[in-house]
Amino acid sequence: MVKVNADYHSIARPFIFPMIEAKVAKHPKPVINLGIGDISLPLIPTVAKAIKEAVHKMEKTPVGYGPSTGYPFLKEAIIENEYHQYGISTDEVFITEGTKADSIAVQELFCQSACVGLLDPTYPAYSDGCLLSGKTHRFPLPCTPYFPEPPEETLDLIYLCSPNNPTGIAMHRELMTRWVAYAQRHNSIIFFDGAYAAFATPSIPKSIYEIQGARQVAIEMRSFSKTAGFTGLRCAYVIVPKELLEGKVHALWTLRQNIKCNGVSYPIQCGALASLSQEGKKEAGAQVNYYMTQTKALREGLQERGIPIFGGIDCPYLWWSAPQGVSSWQFFDLLLDHGIVSIPGIGFGLQGEGYVRLSGFVSPETVQAALDALPLLIY
Ligand code: MLT
Numbered sequence: 001m002v003k004v005n006a007d008y009h010s011i012a013r014p015f016i017f018p019m020i021e022a023k024v025a026k027h028p029k030p031v032i033n034l035g036i037g038d039i040s041l042p043l044i045p046t047v048a049k050a051i052k053e054a055v056h057k058m059e060k061t062p063v064g065y066g067p068s069t070g071y072p073f074l075k076e077a078i079i080e081n082e083y084h085q086y087g088i089s090t091d092e093v094f095i096t097e098g099t100k101a102d103s104i105a106v107q108e109l110f111c112q113s114a115c116v117g118l119l120d121p122t123y124p125a126y127s128d129g130c131l132l133s134g135k136t137h138r139f140p141l142p143c144t145p146y147f148p149e150p151p152e153e154t155l156d157l158i159y160l161c162s163p164n165n166p167t168g169i170a171m172h173r174e175l176m177t178r179w180v181a182y183a184q185r186h187n188s189i190i191f192f193d194g195a196y197a198a199f200a201t202p203s204i205p206k207s208i209y210e211i212q213g214a215r216q217v218a219i220e221m222r223s224f225s226k227t228a229g230f231t232g233l234r235c236a237y238v239i240v241p242k243e244l245l246e247g248k249v250h251a252l253w254t255l256r257q258n259i260k261c262n263g264v265s266y267p268i269q270c271g272a273l274a275s276l277s278q279e280g281k282k283e284a285g286a287q288v289n290y291y292m293t294q295t296k297a298l299r300e301g302l303q304e305r306g307i308p309i310f311g312g313i314d315c316p317y318l319w320w321s322a323p324q325g326v327s328s329w330q331f332f333d334l335l336l337d338h339g340i341v342s343i344p345g346i347g348f349g350l351q352g353e354g355y356v357r358l359s360g361f362v363s364p365e366t367v368q369a370a371l372d373a374l375p376l377l378i379y
Helices: 006-010 016-026 045-060 072-086 099-109 124-132 173-186 244-260 266-275 278-304 328-337 364-373
Strands: 093-096 116-120 138-142 157-161 189-193 218-223 236-239 309-311 317-321 355-359
Touching: 006 124, 045 266, 045 278, 072 093, 072 236, 072 266, 093 099, 093 244, 099 124, 099 189, 099 218, 099 236, 099 244, 116 124, 124 138, 157 173, 173 189, 189 244, 218 244, 266 278, 278 309, 278 317, 278 364, 328 355
Parallel strands: 116 138, 116 157, 157 189, 189 218
Antiparallel strands: 093 236, 218 236, 309 317, 317 355
């Protein structure tokens, strides 16, 4: 009899977000949802118009398979807007359907015995993805809640997400420089998840390629999801510099895309292109500001109540330390009793125990409702 893939048994717990959705669905009353980091604003008009026009074009002219690595028009716009100053070229940009899948796929290019450094807490897809591809040699990098220094030990692959999900804190330039230097010394590869780059304040490096030497050691992933409201559309990109392992990584990733992907749909890539136009950037920027305004209001409202909150300055996530001795799940339940949905920190790793994450991708009304619903004296 056929056996199931044993690697799936190595995942100790269900993925956190569907677990929360299931709990919320069973909750008897309407909730104030500060859980999953999903957009709460409609699609910006410039993107909606471009997608509609692309579909109309397809009604008149057949548009079949696109290039598996993405249309040149979108790659060129990404370079022009984000990467030309770092010497990245269009053939180092790969258009994909989302950073979640990309973050799992990048480690598959490397051998199973590779030692993978993972922040703890971390976005759980990184660590679960490693286990699914048989990479059991994982090295925790406690991020409690500030980013750690590079360790003494040699790590082959390192996941860094800045601004960070879930702690909402961004890595400053000096530390990022030390991580790049570490990767150069140890011949490591950094997987840099920049999904929240657009939310960072000006002093924070938005791309790892701002750091000298990063092209030799880092793959960067970015997404249109949070920046331009694409969570329901799906479009992202991966930068794979040719300098990595003398071109071997670029060649393998190209091969992988050719084998596994037939490209992101034409209308969606047209929409992503529109988000990089002058008008698109203005509209998307306004949404980013809106979410950061709500995050600030939530952070300040909680702080005024004496609640210990981290993050929320460079990223629309707040990391809330539960009262002494209260576990993440107990605190999640307590907040849910008051109608507030959070994400238990333990869902992001062992070091997330004793915290919950709140999302600032919400409306002013939701922020106010959350602040009103809080028990007067939680602590
Ligand atoms: C989050 O809430 O961390 C993410 O937006 C959800 C996801 O990307 O899976």
